[in-house]
Structures are given as C-alpha cells and as structure tokens.
Amino acid sequence: MALNLARGLEPRSEGLVDALREAILTGRYAPGTRLVQEELAEAFGMSRIPLREALRRLEGEGLVVITPNRGAIVRPLAPKDIVDLYELRLALESLALRRAAERFADLRAATKQRHAQARQAIAARNLTALFRLDRDFHADIAAASDNAHLVAALGAQWSQIMRVMHAYFQAGDYPVDTWDDHEAIADAVAHGEAELAVERMSAHLTGSRDRILATLRESAAR
Template sequence: MRRLLPVKLDNYKPLRDVVFESLREAIIKGILKPGERLMELQLAEELGVSRTPVREALRKLELEGLVVMLPRRGAYVAGLSAKDIADIFEVRAALEALAAGLAAERITEEELEALERSLVELAEVMETNDLEAIVSLDTRFHEIIYRASRNDRLVQIISNLQDQIHRFRLTTLSRPGRTRETIEEHKKIVEAISERQAELAAQLAREHIENAESNLLASLLQEGENDSRDSAGRRPQ
C-alpha cells in the first residue's frame, strides 16, 4: 500500500535533497515507524524516483540518527529505547531551563507579545484537534524562548535535537488531555518570564519537559499493550 507521495521537483534543490526531506518528514511524522525496514526499491517506486537518490538519502538519514544501517540486513527506521528517551529528555530539560531563565532576563516586549499570542492561538487550535497545527504552535512557542535567550550556542545545540523532539511532540500532544495541560504549563512559564523571575521560569520549563517525558512514556507503554493485544488476539475477560 502506497504511503509516500511522489516527490515534487524543486528547481533550487538536488533530487537527493528532495528525497531526503520527504523521507525525513515521513519518519518524524511516524508514517515510517521505528523499527520498520526501509526497502530502497519500494521507497523509490512510491516516491517516483530511481534507487540512487533514495540510497543517498538513507545514508544522510543515518548520519542524523534517524536511520540505522545493519550489515547484510539493510536499513531500518531508528527506534528509541527507554535509555535513549531518558538521555534526550535529560539534556533537553537542562537546555530548556537555561533558555527560559535567560529569556526572563533578556526578552523583548515584542517577544513577550508573541508568546502571549501563541497561547491564544494554541487554545483556539486545540478545539479543532488539528494535531499538525498544535505541534507547529508548540514548536513556535519554544523557539521564541530560544531566541529570547540571546545565546546563539544554546539555540544551535537545541536545534541539533529538533528531529527527535518533533517525533516526541507528535506522540505526547496526541495523548488525550495533554494539549490542555501544555497550555497551562506554557501560561505559567510566560508569567514567570514576563515578571523577570529567572529561577522560577527555569524551574517551570524543566517541569514542563519532565511532564512531556512522562506523557511520552505512558503513550509508548499504551502502544505496546495495544500491539500485544493485536498480536495475541482479544484478551480473556
């Protein structure tokens, strides 16, 4: 069954880059799932290209940690172990706390206005259950805080985690009730930043990421239980 759309040529980008971006997006959005084998011929047919740009894209995705190449077995979408998740969230919590603390000291009035506006927009979108829009607004909220930190190195380090973070956002924000919780957590962070309370902003940002991690693990556990039911049949009552 076809899941990937044929690529659209971009006059400004080499074909291998267009294919790379298509596969990267499919992995991040969960269309291509963790642990799934990536067959060059099948992907090439779905994308409407030859195997060469697909092969090049897979190598680049391997460098980004989204694909794993196994000798004599081929390419697979990289999975995430509990240790991987813990490591990434440990780093992210520290970086988000630092960013929020610095933002409380350095943010401009225009950026504060943008944060407030993002709260309103997220509340509006929440009612539509448009997951992509919710994820986009959540991403924008955090990016405003990163910029407001006025620390280019910090922004660069966080950007290196963005692919993994985006995968997590799709899972956590799809969990019932999590978007509403996220809005409330965002409000508290904005209040602390607007009041220039750096320590409080950092603490709230860290707690926000820890809550996201808890929701992600709960979602993955539920998915695992559902998969067990599917493979074993209906559980006895």
Template sequence: MGNDLKVNMNEYLPLRDVVFNTLRQAILKGELAPGERLMEIQLADRLGVSRTPIREAIRKLELEGLVLMIPRKGAEVAKISEKSLRDVLEVRRSLEELAIELACQRMLPDAVDELEQRQEEFKNAVLNGNPMEIAETDEAYHDVIYKGTCNDRLIQMINNLREQMYRYRLEYIKDKDKRQILLLEHDNILEAVKKRKVDEAKEAMREHIDNQEITVSRNIKEHE
C-alpha cells in the same frame, strides 16, 4: 506511509541529499512511523526518483541511528528508545532552563505580547486536534522564548537539537490526554515571564520537560 510524503527539490543540492533530507524529515515528523519498513521500490515510486538515491539515503539514515537494518527483512524506521529520549531531554532541560531565565530578564514587552499570541494559536491548534499543527504551534511558542534570550549562541545550540526534539515533541502530543496539561504548562510559563519571576519560570519549564519525558517513556514501554 503518509500520502503527503514528497520531495522538496533544491537546485543547490544533489538529488541524493534532497532525498535524504526528505526521508529524514518524514521520520522526525512521524510521517514514517517507528518500526515501519522502508521499501526501496515503493519509496522510489512515491518520490519519483530512482532506487539509487533512496538506497544512499537509507545508508546515511542508518548512520544517524534513524534507520535499522534488520537481517532478512531490510530497512525499517528505528523505534524511539528510552536512552535516546533521556539523552536529548537531559540536554534540552538545561538549555530551556537557561533560555527561560534569560528571557525573563531580557524580553521586551512586544516579545511578551508575541508569546501571548503564540499561546492563543497553540490553544486553537489543541482545539482542532491536529498533531502536526499542535507540534508546530508548540515550537513557535518556544521560539519566541529563545529569541527573547538575545543570545545567538544559545539559540544556535537549541536549533541543533530542534530536529531530534521534534520526534519526541510529536510523540508527546499524540497523547490526547496530555494536551490540556500542556496548555496549562504553557500558561504557567507565560504568567511567570509576564511577572518576570525567574524561579517560577524555571520551575514551570522544568516541569514541562519532565512531564514530556515521563509520558514518552511510558508510551515507549507500552509499545515494546
């Protein structure tokens, strides 16, 4: 369990919801790893709360499929399954292709400059080698593309998938051998956007998502 796990208090939310959100984020970001046991007493001590909101949070996480209750063992973080990965990435692939098509057509020069800047930040994060920093700069890069679509409904739909995607994004980035390929994929997308070549941009984005699915699927099989 990561040492940086802590409750972010919110005066507008009941404690049970704050604890739920904290544990949910920890699972999605990989701070609580797939297969890791969730011990109520230990979590209560770490978060400085009683066991009751921990227990309630674990029940809700089970309903979301992020936690499994194992007979005679208790709760543990659900492992990433190939089906859940495929389900999320099938939707993401379609939304990302639409987003890059619209961004190619609608992005203003300032937004293209911002995409270039985000790519530089992503490159620096890859050089530093911190998975969380790589994931966050990767997300920031894609956010510029989404914003460039000028389509609020599409941005909303992508944001609804964001947290589920984060788990797979982090899993992909943990594979150090793939980070240079990720950089190249980002460069290809950026160059296509700069030239306003829609077909090239869509193909580059599709390859970007396909490679993520292939790599994470392989990692899942290796850990089974």
C-alpha cells in the same frame, strides 16, 4: 516549462531529505520501520542514488540507523531513551531560558496568540497543528538564546521526542495545560526571572515526559 521551479532546479536529494525527515517525524515511518531503498525511490520518483544520500544524511542526524548490507531502519526509541532525552532537554532548555531572560526576551504576545490558536486546534482535533504550535514556543526560546549550536541541539532533541509522540499519541492525549505552562514561562522570561522560568520549565517537561511514558506503556501493553 510549467512548474519547474518547485523541484526542477535544485537537486532531487535536497527536497528529498526534508520529505523523508517529515515522514519520519510525523510517524508515517514509525520507529523501527524498515526503509527499503527501491520502494522509497519508487515512491519519491527517483533512482536509489539520491535516496541513499538522503538516508546517510538522516543517519548523521540520528533519525535513521543503517546496517551494512542489511539496510536502513527508522531509529528505534526505548523508554530509557525518553528519560535520557528529557534529562538532556531540561539542561538545554534551562540554558536557553537563562540566556533569553538575560536579555528580557518578550515572547508573551506570540505565546498568547499560540494559546488561542491551540484552542481552535483542539476543537478541530488537529494534532499536527498542536505539535507545530508547541514546537514554535520552544523554538522561539531557543532562538532568543542567540546560540546557533544550542538551537541545533534542541532541534535534534525535539525531533527524537516528536517521533514517539506522533507514533503513539491520539489527539485526546495532548495535555490541555501545556499552553498555560508556556504563558507562565514566557512571563518569567520577560521579567528576567531566569530561575523561576527554569523551575516552571522543569515542571512542564516532567509532566510532558511522564505523559509520554504512560502512553508508551499503554501502547506496549495492548
């Protein structure tokens, strides 16, 4: 009975959903990629039954599109999707910021720490770490809203955006001033200045969105 703890005790499909989601979010399965059941089942070392269940789960999350009798693909994302997603996201983040500012949530220390870690990650060209640090900031704000459904909605939105970024970004593309923006937003929240925080978030997201759109156009042109 060696390492049965990691996998042996829980159903196969449990870890599988996370593994598949991770692979889709990190772009290992890029938008539009066909997900052939037997290949995946082989790759993850199980039969097609739990695999199919995992695909249905991800279909429900909006990460996968399943067409009857024709199989599953990673949900494609058009430029219009990016625009729509960011529009939606600003509304969600604004709500989160207002709720966080109401209770004077103080994320300044954590944000500052992430800023330092980000410098290291940039030096090391560690794109994955940068994404994670970025996500953590926004997740902290969402959590500070104390609204589980808002957290879920923001999480779903982040997943979609993340897929494009991982698919088309290089380490150099990551905007340097991200972390300054974050600190400015955390400051406003800590002082209870919700509308200032929202304004800063709006600028932050617009910049981020336009950079993604530009990168997407570049990739399409090549």
